[in-house]
Amino acid sequence: MASFRTLDNVDVKGKRVLLRVDLNVPMEETRVTDTTRIERILPTINEIAEKGGKVILLSHFGRPKGQRVDEDSLRQVLPTLEHYLKRKIAFADDCVGAPASAVVDAMKDGDIALLENTRFQKGEEKNDPAFVEEIAKLGDIFVHDAFSAAHRAHATTEGVAHRLPAYAGRTMQAELEALESSLTSPARPVMAIVGGAKVSTKLELLGNLVSKVQYLVIGGGMANTFLAAQGKAVGKSLCEHDLAGSARDILEKAKAANCVVVLPVDATVAQKFEEHAPSHIVSVDHVGENDMILDVGPKTVAHVEALLAQCRTLVWNGPFGAFELPPFDEGTNAVAQTAARLTVEGKLLSVAGGGDTVAALNQAHAGQEFSYVSTAGGAFLEWLEGKTLPGVAALQSQ
CATH class of the missing domain: 3.40.50.1260 (Phosphoglycerate kinase, N-terminal domain)
Structure with missing residues (x-):
């Protein structure tokens, strides 16, 4: 297996870290019924935050096919994520544009933010270069911690990794090893x-x-x-x-x-x-x-x-x-x-x-x-x- 860079190879302090995770978790109404994927990403999130990075979480949820669908909003995952991280997380109503920029610009070192479902944007699954550029503007480095989505050549699973310095998160690292x-x-x-x-x-x-x-x-x-x-x-x-x-x-x-x-x-x-x-x-x-x-x-x-x-x-x-x-x-x-x-x-x-x-x-x-x-x-x-x-x-x- 070819080598890949991990969090051991980067100083995240003061940097905006676009962290691709998989929050596509099973739910019944508004309750997460299996928290395994959330628990797996906690070490990466906590490590980046504790080292002074600004953690900007990116994820898909469901199959909204480029449309805004209320039942596929990541907002419903937010309470469970906050419970496991034991802290408040800022939420942006979109993953690009003014809503995302406003949340990211307000972040301090060590803060965590969750951007809305990336698949609400048509450019995600198309790996559209213009959409990749919009996402990349929000970060200084890219960390991939969603092996479960790594078989998709989407904007936030593959495209951004060619636009910013890219690293494997701890879950991705463990999986590949x-x-x-x-x-x-x-x-x-x-x-x-x-x-x-x-x-x-x-x-x-x-x-x-x-x-x-x-x-x-x-x-x-x-x-x-x-x-x-x-x-x-x-x-x-x-x-x-x-x-x-x-x-x-x-x-x-x-x-x-x-x-x-x-x-x-x-x-x-x-x-x-x-x-x-x-x-x-x-x-x-x-x-x-x-x-x-x-x-x-x-x-x-x-x-x-x-x-x-x-x-x-x-x-x-x-x-x-x-x-x-x-x-x-x-x-x-x-x-x-x-x-x-x-x-x-x-x-x-x-x-x-x-x-x-x-x-x-x-x-x-x-x-x-x-x-x-x-x-x-x-x-x-x-x-x-x-x-x-x-x-x-x-x-x-x-």
């Missing part, structure tokens, strides 16, 4: 666990991973497609039968790269997709025509855990089963807890990411013990696919 240690220059052997519903959404990911890891464990609904591609009956399970050829291609590519693909050998099946539906465990060679595979079975769990004990690095994206519905969370919970224990014992570096993955690991009470859990969905996935993230590349080109 975790990703580098997990796939770019990992301790081997490396295991990747890839689950989720559909192979079609993760073809590029699987194709990239087989050349980088020693063990590729495939779970979730996507494992059913691989089982079907091997001629096994999967009953009424979620399965993309039309991708059987793609599944076989990935297996061939893995064989050529000396990557061991691990598929379920047993499964927990039910005939209804609902919580606590009657279920039983079968070999994947004996799935009934009315059965739905909703989780991996204990033999599969034991096999994955045994391999994991031999590994030094784990990258995880996607659950093993329908973890939202007990008892179909057991496979994910068991492997997650084993990975957490190995991490705590210093035997494993574990990096996980993706919305369902974060939820599943938290449900298993294992997420906090992983080496790093990314809150980035699309950006994390694109990085695993081997794609260049514009927001990261902009930091590296300085």
Whole structure:
């Protein structure tokens, strides 16, 4: 991974610091229901403020598509942000123009201000040079702390980084260092666990991973497609039968790269997709025509855990089963807890990411013990696919 500058490389005292964060948090009415992203950015905000920088927060919220939409205003996030920072924050009703300039001009060293949703302006998603220039006028330096938005070439995620001296915030720094240690220059052997519903959404990911890891464990609904591609009956399970050829291609590519693909050998099946539906465990060679595979079975769990004990690095994206519905969370919970224990014992570096993955690991009470859990969905996935993230590349080109 190319080098990038961090807050260690700049004196922020007296400077106007445009700090790109991700405040696109889940809400119910006016209440933030998950504060993880807010908690992640606190160290960067506090460090800049304590060193005498003027912290000017930039973020998008929702998909207003260049229009001012009241329910997408960042003003509703302000009380939660103030609660966690334990201080008042100035708010500007726009991210450019007179409202933004007035708030920024009134700031003293160490002050914090939040500008309105950048996506209220059409120039944001278009990465319009004129809009980039308007944003850049408000700051002396740019700090990017929103890895979760780094896969977008937008004005405040990529454009401004080419206009002002640019640095990675502490959250971005931690994310990039975790990703580098997990796939770019990992301790081997490396295991990747890839689950989720559909192979079609993760073809590029699987194709990239087989050349980088020693063990590729495939779970979730996507494992059913691989089982079907091997001629096994999967009953009424979620399965993309039309991708059987793609599944076989990935297996061939893995064989050529000396990557061991691990598929379920047993499964927990039910005939209804609902919580606590009657279920039983079968070999994947004996799935009934009315059965739905909703989780991996204990033999599969034991096999994955045994391999994991031999590994030094784990990258995880996607659950093993329908973890939202007990008892179909057991496979994910068991492997997650084993990975957490190995991490705590210093035997494993574990990096996980993706919305369902974060939820599943938290449900298993294992997420906090992983080496790093990314809150980035699309950006994390694109990085695993081997794609260049514009927001990261902009930091590296300085």
